[in-house]
Amino acid sequence: MIMTVQSAGEVSGLLHLHPSDNIVVAIRPLAQGEIIDVVGRSITVPRDMGLGHKLALVDIAEGCDVLKYGAPIGFASSAISAGDHVHLHNLTSRYTVIEDIEGTNA
Amino acid sequence: MTAMTGWLRADGRKGIRNVVLVAYLVECAHHVCSKIAKPFDESDVQVIGFSGCFPSDYGQEMMEALCTHPNVGAVQLVSLGCENFRKQQLEDVISASGRPVNLITIQAIGGKLAALEEGRAWVEDQVDTLRSAPKVPMDVSELVIGTICGGSDATSGLTGNPAAGRAFDRFVAEGATCMFEETGELIGCEHVMADRVSDPALRPAIIATVEKAARYYARMGYGSFSNGNALGGLSTIEEKSLGAYAKSGSSPISGIVRPAQRPPGKGLYLLDVVPDGDPKFGFPNINDTAEIIELIACGAHAVIFVTGRGSVVGSAISPVIKVCANPETHDRMADDMDVNAGRIPRGGATLDEVGDEIYGSIVALGRGARTRSEALGHVEFVLTYKTARPSEPSCHA
Secondary structure, eight states: OOOOOOOTTGGGTEEOOSTTOSEEEESSOBOTTOEEEETTEEEEOOSOBOTTOEEESSOBOTTOEEEETTEEEEEESSOBOTTOEESTTTEEOSSSOOOOOTTOOO | OOOEEEEEOTTSOEESOOEEEEEESSGGGHHHHHHHHTTSOTTTEEEEEOOOSSOOHHHHHHHHHHHTOTTEEEEEEEEOSSSOOOHHHHHHHHHHTTOOEEEEEHHHHTSHHHHHHHHHHHHHHHHHHHHTOOOEEEOGGGOEEEEEEOSOOTTIIIIIHHHHHHHHHHHHHTTOEEEEEOGGGOTTOHHHHHTTBSSGGGHHHHHHHHHHHHHHHHHTTOOSSOHHHHHTTOOSHHHHHHHHHGGGOSSOEEEEEOTTOOOSSSEEEEEOOSOSSSOOSSSSOSSHHHHHHHHHHTTOSEEEEEESSOOOOOOSSSOEEEEEOOHHHHHHHGGGOSEEGGGTTTTSOOHHHHHHHHHHHHHHHTTTOOOHHHHTTOOOOOOOOOOOOOSSOOTTO
């Protein structure tokens, strides 16, 4: 069931939308190298990224669900390490395969 | 805290507004209706109608539901005279609901000026009468609330929609009725949604409803995932849909309703806006207002509208609470917004706090508060052709 329980750390730049989520979401533009504390972890931003992009909160093994809002948004198409950018290059829909869109990948 | 009050209708429902509708039954009578309503304040007198001249069971059902909505106190109907709308049936339905109704036929009464004179006099009488109509106490559990999102951006699914979901959870917990919609924007999360049904028998219907929407929009050539979505950080269709879905909150889903159909009980309902059968008449809902009007036709006293890019719309009949998800948009359009969910990314509020604020803003509407769009005179209305819902009652309703 989806809940949108908000964890601590939302003011730092990364929002943890649901306690079971294994990703966090940028709520402002982030700069490469920024170190942000969120839900007890310290994440180093791997690249400049815009509002709405996702970083892995924990390691996610290949084939495992990526969880946002407490629900799966697809699976890891390759192993994802904590702090990695999670996007089209390492996250695949279980529903409809979306072709990589030029200029928006990592 | 002052208690909510409302106007008690003959069917037992209560309204938080008491408007006089001036309703055209074909576009040819639209201008006459606008002129009838012109001297009056938009909070008292509002224009709605069905433009088409060809018959429409959907248009008929929608007009009957809207003209007998609990927020409506009286109805002036305006017909040209030769259109196909079943105006006598509509007048009978309104009359049977206990509301004053007056039918003017322009061709019979002798043209525009005669119609205008009679219409204005009748409407003025109704406004005077309704002004002193007694109110009764109203409980939160008697509210019907709808939610939509429009002008969405990357912030909608992060702040505004989850906060609206929190408000929905509070309303459902207190016994109110809530409706969310746009199955076309739920493609990819139907299995997650199906896990939330209160009755397992509803599960296949939820999945079928979204699959129907996917087929329908594919036929319309609707692209469900764009380059802009990916630039905004969205990676999959599930993720995009979940952002919109978040506004439904976390309560169990009690059933599916169709446009102009009232939810049969308390709890959370999915409004299926996509007609059955082969696509006809184009897109199911041509814009945000068409969606808002369908929620109102299902009995919504008020609608929560979450926007990221910004919107100024309100609605005829029921107030629209606008929740702005994006702080930069709120900086630019604060006058049009009721709730600033953009405080969340700036650290000024949590999702819980904004959810409580949305809840409080809705309850305040029953204690005399007005929305920003009401204060600014917004009474948007759109109703187009659509295939009517199946005549047999849904087994899941």
